[in-house]
Amino acid sequence: MDMDRENTLIVGAGPIGLACAISAKRRGLDPLVIDAGAAVNSILHYPTGMSFFTTPELLEIGGHPFTCAAEKPTREEALMY
Numbered sequence: 001m002d003m004d005r006e007n008t009l010i011v012g013a014g015p016i017g018l019a020c021a022i023s024a025k026r027r028g029l030d031p032l033v034i035d036a037g038a039a040v041n042s043i044l045h046y047p048t049g050m051s052f053f054t055t056p057e058l059l060e061i062g063g064h065p066f067t068c069a070a071e072k073p074t075r076e077e078a079l080m081y
C-alpha cells in the first residue's frame, strides 16, 4: 500500500464500501478499497438468477441510475451495475 497516496482505507467492497469510496472520492480523498474476496463478493455468491426483493432505485449507489428489465433486478443485473 502506498501510504503517501492512500489516506483512506475502506475494508469491504460490497455496496456500502463502494458507496463510501464514491463519497470519499467526491470529498477529495483517495480511498483504497480492499476485500477478502471479489468486489461485491456477497452478491457474487447469491444463487444464479436470484431476484432482489428491493426495487432498483433503492439499490443505487453514488447517484448512478440502476435500470433493470423487470420490476426487481436480478443478481446478474446487479453484478453488471
Ligand SMILES: Cc1cc2nc3c(=O)[nH]c(=O)nc-3n(C[C@H](O)[C@H](O)[C@H](O)COP(=O)(O)OP(=O)(O)OC[C@H]3O[C@@H](n4cnc5c(N)ncnc54)[C@H](O)[C@@H]3O)c2cc1C
Residues within 6 Å of the ligand: 011, 012, 013, 014, 015, 016, 017, 034, 035, 036, 037, 038, 039, 040, 041, 042, 043, 046, 047, 050, 051, 052, 053, 054
Ligand atoms: C440471497 C440474498 C438476497 C438479498 N436480497 C436483498 C435485497 O433484495 N435488497 C437488499 O437491500 N439487500 C438484500 N440482501 C442483503 C444484501 O446482500 C445487503 O443489503 C448488501 O450486500 C449489504 O451490503 P454491504 O456492503 O453492507 O455488505 P456486503 O455486500 O456483505 O459486503 C461486505 C464485503 O466485505 C467483505 N469482507 C467481509 N469481512 C472482511 C474482512 N475481514 N476483510 C476484508 N473484506 C471483508 C466481503 O467479502 C464483502 O465483499 C440479500 C442478501 C442475500 C444473501
